[in-house]
Amino acid sequence: MIAPKEGVLVLLNARKLRSSRDVALTLVHAFVHVDQLNRKGSRALRIRHLQHEFHVQALHPSQVREFARLLKEEEAEAQHLEGRLVDQMQRAA
Template sequence: MKLTVSTHKLFGYRATLRTAKRLAEEAVRVVERAVPGRMPDVQVVLTSERHLADVTTAAEWETAGCTDKRVQARALRSAKRLARDTAGRAIPLADGGVLVVVNVDQHPNEATFAITLVHELVHAMQMSRKDVRERLIAGLRNDLGVEKQSRRLSREHERCLEAEEKEAYGAEYLAGRLVPAAAA
């Protein structure tokens, strides 16, 4: 398991990057012990609300194999609308790793950052489970119009996403082990 923490078009946040590296290493250890699965290679990218959509959509296009410029433009517009409310996202990468993108504008302190980091790392652990990565990539390809899914598979994908989201929200209490203020 390899962990990389970096920034994307984020200047003057050196202290935030140091804090993120420290918290990410601890969070990986805590989540690995508490959540079933195997932690894949994780790249944590800190960025602002303005650049969140750029980073996430570029990773999704690469993973899904989307080359249609009109579809890419539509996906980017949609992601920019959602970026304001997004604290973080976990995206499967083509090489088998996971990209965790964190919106630093949504995190005023270490406690909220720790909660988001634990939540997204739980999603990373889920992607290591049997058939989850393939299902997520197939859903991504369906959303981008690269390869359509049947309605049955699409509904099953949505049900699985809801269950995975519940599991991730249920594991957020683990952030209290990283930063005591997150337990409140």
């Protein structure tokens, strides 16, 4: 979640995290998204999309499609990295 002053707020539903691996997977996934959010232009793009969603300033349909494509790519990246990084951390421990 975008927070004020260039911050990011990560919320977890602790009741659904049943094991230390669940916690690790969730945190790694969330922090991949934090990294993505801090990429150049990402924050501004998300704010523009939110403004579109709340009917403050409309985006062109091609911009909406491009944003949806970007979100799919970022989610795929987070899913790919979560298991890989958690496995590496557990082997190193």
